[in-house]
Amino acid sequence: MKRLTPTGEFIYTYAYHEDEKELCQLEMRAFFGRDTEEKIIKSKCGIDPSRSPFIKEQLEVLFEAAELSGILEQAAEVNMDSATFKVIFPKINGLALGDKVDYLEKRDIERRIGAVITGRADVHNPDVTFGLIPFGGRWYFGTSRQSESVWFLHQQKPREYSTALSTRVARAVANIAVPYPAGIKAIDPCCGIGTVLVEALSMGIDIVGRDINPLVVEGSRENIAHFGLTGQVDSGPIADITQQYDVAIIDMPYNLYTRITSEEQQEILKHAQPFTEKLLVVTIETIDHMIDQAGFTITDRCIAKKGLFLREILVCERTNERTKLIEELQEI
Structure with a gap:
């Protein structure tokens, strides 16, 4: 069984109006020491996503791979025991063209990863929500926390x-x-x-x-x-x-x-x-x-x-x- 140990990295996805861009980027620099033109950023800093009015989701990275097949191989080693789970592929605005995945492919990837994890899936009220994000030419899998407004x-x-x-x-x-x-x-x-x-x-x-x-x-x-x-x-x-x-x-x-x-x-x-x-x-x-x-x-x-x-x-x-x-x- 693959032990679910965080890597110490986090990925944050963002949503903001164009009028809020400068303010959001200033907040990014305060949190992470840098900003980005994309609406996604990777950092070793753990921030409660509900703190920011602009963060949509935090992914605490558990493992990564250069190809989706590498994520599927590692996910196959995960055993949830008695805990229920679901896998989501969030909608992310501002991704680089090479990282974009269309809607139907996202749903297919969610099903494929969910099928190889040992445990009981629950799409409505899971004990653990996993997320998958392509970023910078690599794939990242981890526990997902949604921001509360x-x-x-x-x-x-x-x-x-x-x-x-x-x-x-x-x-x-x-x-x-x-x-x-x-x-x-x-x-x-x-x-x-x-x-x-x-x-x-x-x-x-x-x-x-x-x-x-x-x-x-x-x-x-x-x-x-x-x-x-x-x-x-x-x-x-x-x-x-x-x-x-x-x-x-x-x-x-x-x-x-x-x-x-x-x-x-x-x-x-x-x-x-x-x-x-x-x-x-x-x-x-x-x-x-x-x-x-x-x-x-x-x-x-x-x-x-x-x-x-x-x-x-x-x-x-x-x-x-x-x-x-x-x-x-x-x-x-």
Whole structure:
């Protein structure tokens, strides 16, 4: 019997609208250190597929082969004992031409692999779901996990702002800021009604919220509690923060009710510098010069689109003395 031991590699399939491509690729770079033009990526990083609003499926690779016949040979050694199973060949958009397989051939391959595995198949409620994916000229077989659209459940909140981030964007922003939550403390010091907080808390990220407006603080607390989550949200200006955090997420305040000047925006960024090494900023304006003046360096970025409405996502690190010296020398 073939022992089902994961190889340590994962394959993720993606689905996104063209307007979301840049945001999705920025999230990819946060998770995997690189992105791809294809809607599929292979990595040794294990990410819960439900964390991303763009991931459709995760395949934890059990074995691979250059030809389909090699997969069939290895699958024939699998014995499921009392566990039921099914085999799926997922629909994948964006595959290279050489990796594409038509619908009827996919169904035939599923049946052929299912027939050689020792055990009882159950297409409706299996104990284990296996997946098969052709990628990069090779075939990969493993256990399949489908993404659950958790963010979709968070769309209906008791408190709403018309200009708040969508739950999809908010979830991606939280992932970009904190791709690996273990040991990371985060803060959203201009949290508004808590759209980012809800997404981050639902993924187990250790994050607290804060806002200068006590009314929206109450709204944020209500939204968090509505989804059965627990999170701290305080009322007060960003200037009063004294605790240190690993990362801060700032969606720059703007709308008819929050008339903020460029000077006030600069103050927000300046006050963030002492308490965080990493900063993720969401802005509708170009503020590169403000980021620099506040003592941060932009390390990655993207444009998040929604029709004609554009937001810029900036990933920033606190500028150290060496970086400052290099920048000064380059200007000479």
